[in-house]
Amino acid sequence: MIQVIINGLLIGAVYSLIAVGLTMIHGVMKIVNFAQGELLMVGMYVTYVLYGAFVAEGSAPYFLIVPVCIIMFLFGALVFKVSVSHVVGKSETSYIILTIGMSYLLRYGFQMIFGSNYQSIPVSESLKFGSITIGGIVFTTTRLIAFFAALIFTIFVNYLLSSTDIGRAMRATSENKTVATSLGVNAKIVYIVAFGLGTVFAGVSGLLVTPLYMIYPSVGAVFSTIAMSAMVLGGLGNIKGAMIGGMIIGVVEALSSTYLTTNVSQIFINLVLILILIFKPYGLFGKGVRIA
Amino acid sequence: MNMLKMDKVCAGYGDLKVLFDISLEINEGEVVALVGSNGAGKTTLLRTISGEVIPTSGSIKWLGMELTKLPENKRAVNGIAHIPQGRGILASLSIKDNLLLGTYTKRTKPRRAELLENALQMFPILKERLNFPAGSLSGGQQQMLAIARAMMMAPKLLILDEPSLGLAPVVVDDVYRILDVMKRQGSSMLVIEQNLTKALSISDRGYVLETGHMQMTGPSKELLNNKDIQKAYLGI
Numbered sequence: 453m454i455q456v457i458i459n460g461l462l463i464g465a466v467y468s469l470i471a472v473g474l475t476m477i478h479g480v481m482k483i484v485n486f487a488q489g490e491l492l493m494v495g496m497y498v499t500y501v502l503y504g505a506f507v508a509e510g511s512a513p514y515f516l517i518v519p520v521c522i523i524m525f526l527f528g529a530l531v532f533k534v535s536v537s538h539v540v541g542k543s544e545t546s547y548i549i550l551t552i553g554m555s556y557l558l559r560y561g562f563q564m565i566f567g568s569n570y571q572s573i574p575v576s577e578s579l580k581f582g583s584i585t586i587g588g589i590v591f592t593t594t595r596l597i598a599f600f601a602a603l604i605f606t607i608f609v610n611y612l613l614s615s616t617d618i619g620r621a622m623r624a625t626s627e628n629k630t631v632a633t634s635l636g637v638n639a640k641i642v643y644i645v646a647f648g649l650g651t652v653f654a655g656v657s658g659l660l661v662t663p664l665y666m667i668y669p670s671v672g673a674v675f676s677t678i679a680m681s682a683m684v685l686g687g688l689g690n691i692k693g694a695m696i697g698g699m700i701i702g703v704v705e706a707l708s709s710t711y712l713t714t715n716v717s718q719i720f721i722n723l724v725l726i727l728i729l730i731f732k733p734y735g736l737f738g739k740g741v742r743i744a
Numbered sequence: 745m746n747m748l749k750m751d752k753v754c755a756g757y758g759d760l761k762v763l764f765d766i767s768l769e770i771n772e773g774e775v776v777a778l779v780g781s782n783g784a785g786k787t788t789l790l791r792t793i794s795g796e797v798i799p800t801s802g803s804i805k806w807l808g809m810e811l812t813k814l815p816e817n818k819r820a821v822n823g824i825a826h827i828p829q830g831r832g833i834l835a836s837l838s839i840k841d842n843l844l845l846g847t848y849t850k851r852t853k854p855r856r857a858e859l860l861e862n863a864l865q866m867f868p869i870l871k872e873r874l875n876f877p878a879g880s881l882s883g884g885q886q887q888m889l890a891i892a893r894a895m896m897m898a899p900k901l902l903i904l905d906e907p908s909l910g911l912a913p914v915v916v917d918d919v920y921r922i923l924d925v926m927k928r929q930g931s932s933m934l935v936i937e938q939n940l941t942k943a944l945s946i947s948d949r950g951y952v953l954e955t956g957h958m959q960m961t962g963p964s965k966e967l968l969n970n971k972d973i974q975k976a977y978l979g980i
């Protein structure tokens with residue numbers, strides 16, 4: 453039982469990271485990005501391509517994290533510039549159509565380029581199945597690395613938002629764009645940074661799960677649902693909530709797929725989500741709608 | 745030499761015309777009051793300066809530069825600080841973060857520590873609560889925070905939209921005492937008020953706006969003693 457919960461927490465950290473990216477985009481520009489899972493898929497393929505080109509077969513993909521971050525940030529900035537920027541602050545609902553459309557475009561675009569076959573990166577057996585045991589509990593190496601990497605990124609976001617000028621500008625823009633602008637903040641740049649970082653977090657999550665999952669064009673769908681659930685569960689627009697939401701979903705998924713079957717984990721995730729929303733309609737850390 | 749010069753500015757919201765041929769000047773070191781009743785267009789006039797509303801005609805010159813063509817966020821770096829109606833504090837951010845955002849631009853960032861110290865010296869209440877959310881402050885304290893944040897911007901011109909709105913009379917006096925200190929330190933200000941006596945008592949010159957038209961202008965003392973104004977605004 454403890455073993456299963458630990459497994460869930462480890463992978464849950466990755467879900468948290470995806471949800472944190474989603475929350476960041478939502479917090480700053482009031483947009484739910486329905487293509488977040490597809491951005492993760494892009495991150496997986498970027499990892500796949502870079503691995504094929506530059507990494508000796510069998511070695512770990514982790515040092516690709518730097519190029520993946522850079523490529524994903526630029527990709528996110530581009531996606532924002534050509535599409536998302538046109539709907540920010542314009543209408544309450546047009547972003548839904550836009551980001552859903554974008555998710556299909558990415559999915560089928562990548563299918564055209566890479567085909568719909570399942571791919572994987574040829575990491576060594578020792579990495580893939582390696583583990584360390586502490587106090588009778590087995591920590592799979594890949595999951596452990598994913599956990600700490602996701603944790604470091606999440607801590608980085610918290611630091612960025614709480615203690616840097618661009619972080620303050622992001623929070624200011626989120627609360628009141630007009631006031632932020634009058635203080636000298638360029639909202640366009642804030643939006644690009646927020647979307648770029650949201651994309652980086654999705655892409656890095658993609659890299660972290662490549663040793664664990666197969667790579668295929670529609671892999672994003674699963675992660676979109678998970679990230680969306682984690683974000684709602686934690687309370688929309690709340691970074692801490694998204695983190696804990698991701699962990700909870702990791703644990704629920706691990707428990708249900710271990711004690712029942714893998715196929716039912718989605719049902720249980722949604723069940724937990726519904727239960728929490730019944731008792732806390734704005735999510736675990738949500739503050740609800742602020743009046744005035 | 746005037747810092748700000750509005751010349752025959754017309755503006756509105758879509759089809760709604762609010763301002764008609766507005767001309768207004770502010771000289772360096774001067775405190776100017778803009779008064780007028782509800783819905784006269786005072787806030788709209790400020791929004792044409794802050795770039796939120798773009799004039800349909802006319803020009804606004806700031807130190808010789810055409811303001812209407814300047815991106816909205818470039819006011820701060822050019823020395824214009826605007827405290828909007830309703831104070832414009834960022835309630836979910838801490839008091840400290842609100843203050844630090846006053847030095848967001850490269851013009852004031854290098855002086856951040858010094859400006860923060862000055863602001864906190866002037867407003868000791870804020871010092872005790874630096875890490876509390878700004879939304880936890882009372883209305884009067886929020887107005888102090890808004891002024892403190894504007895001071896952090898080391899502005900050449902400070903624009904205030906109804907600083908006394910919704911405050912208890914004692915607190916209004918506090919706010920005006922601070923504005924008076926700033927005036928004596930040489931700050932240029934444009935103060936908007938419905939409260940005519942307050943605004944004209946602190947200012948050197950005044951403008952009276954009525955339904956989008958500039959009705960009258962002159963030294964504040966003269967406006968205060970003007971029979972028509974007394975009748976229309978003070979009910980004397």
Ligand SMILES: Nc1ncnc2c1ncn2[C@@H]1O[C@H](COP(=O)(O)OP(=O)(O)OP(=O)(O)O)[C@@H](O)[C@H]1O
Nearest residue numbers: 757760762780781782783784785786787788789938
């Ligand atoms: N965002 C807006 N969109 C459309 N019309 C507006 C908007 N803001 C103000 N108005 C209209 O413009 C006119 C002038 O409003 P404005 O807020 O400039 O007046 P004011 O002099 O500041 O009034 P008050 O003393 O009540 O603040 C009013 O008729 C108002 O209804």
Ligand SMILES: [Mg+2]
Nearest residue numbers: 786787788829
């Ligand atoms: Mg007004």
